[in-house]
Amino acid sequence: MASSDPPEIPDYKTEFLQSCLSANVLTFGNFTLKSGRVSPYFFNAGLFHTGSLLRSISTAYAYSIIDFLSNTQSPPQDFDVLFGPAYKGIPLACATVSALTALAPARFSSLSYSFNRKEAKTHGEAGSIVGAPLRGKRVVIIDDVITAGTAMREAIGIIEAEGGVLVGVIVALDRMERMPGSGDGAADRGSAIGEIRKRYGVPVLSIVTLDDLVGLLRGKGDEGDLKRLEGYREKWLATD
Template sequence: MPDAQYIQNTSFSSHQFIQLALDNQVLKFGEFVLKSGRVSPYFFNAGLLATGEMLSLLARGYADALAKQMAAQSNKELVIFGAAYKGIPFVAATAQALWQHHGINAKWGYNRKEAKTHGEGGNLVGADVSGKAVWVLDDVITAGTAMREVVDILEQAGASVAGIIVALDRKEKGRGEHSAIQELAANLQVPVQALVDIDDLISYLADADSQDKEAAQLAKMQHYREQYGV
């Protein structure tokens, strides 16, 4: 059993996250048909980040990345946002990790799928984002469609996007020669970064014990990267 104290008190490790994701079936190697029609040698299912250990490590990754961003900026106010539904536990856990590990008292909020028509009403919950530059947390950006919807929600609330952090960057070409993350960064003119990307997965496999299964999987990942990567 992993040492929970070790996870709590150390910085985010991409290698540790990959291993934990594999152990919990969040990350799988094999053959998976994506919506694009591409046959991917791996699949990342953020819906299975369903243990305290997994969520704590992921939140630490987001928190470490945000703390670095804040250290480079003069504005010390931090507002983070998670899109319903998967983004809600991500942003809540990250706010706790920011306070516990970095002493940053971040404000956080999220959206409802359907606007509330009674009580306080509206489709946003948590911190008031009006007039604020907000960091958005997400799991994976594929085509960028869902993230653009989040940007629209924030803009309608009078907020702007300060940057975006995702758990995994597949670093794949979209319709052109750029990835969805590269396109978002260019269109929004904000930083878009990932905690782990396909190159980290390839490095993990390359460092694994040299067995036939791992060697075959590494070759498939390298081929996929060469074929579709940016």
């Protein structure tokens, strides 16, 4: 039946998910998350530490950004700085700026990256920002996932304190689940990504979503993993 067919997704998303699976960045089992939930899958972007894997994730980020900028009718259409929160966001920002420049040099050759120090430097150039200064710049944050939104709000606070203007966020995976600690009422079933969108009025992109992963497993995954994943999605799916 057509309804059971896996949804078609762009090749770069499929290739990204395959890279995640082959490198055990994405694994299946029983994982207790920081929120206390027991998840049937775990995503660890810290394992993208080889040249080929870093190229895979940065290229997927780049294609996601280009697709959004090409298809959206809402401003802003461009940005000045890709900001990677310390620590996981640092290599992601650097590599993705390089990937964007390689894919669309006319548009992105002047794009900068920036990241924060965990502790402000008190000598030399001083300050807490490395890379491009943020004052007056249109900034997109890049990170791996948003779970509760705490780290993302901290990053936004840094950008605002430095005089930057947040215009978007991109993550590798949208888990599509409601925030930890939320209740059972319909009004309490929003996701951390949805909360960021509403609170700051900016687009929040992802390379892939939980639905993409379910679609991939329907096509060629383990039946047991698929059933557990679908059950988890049904239990915790956010309303936004």
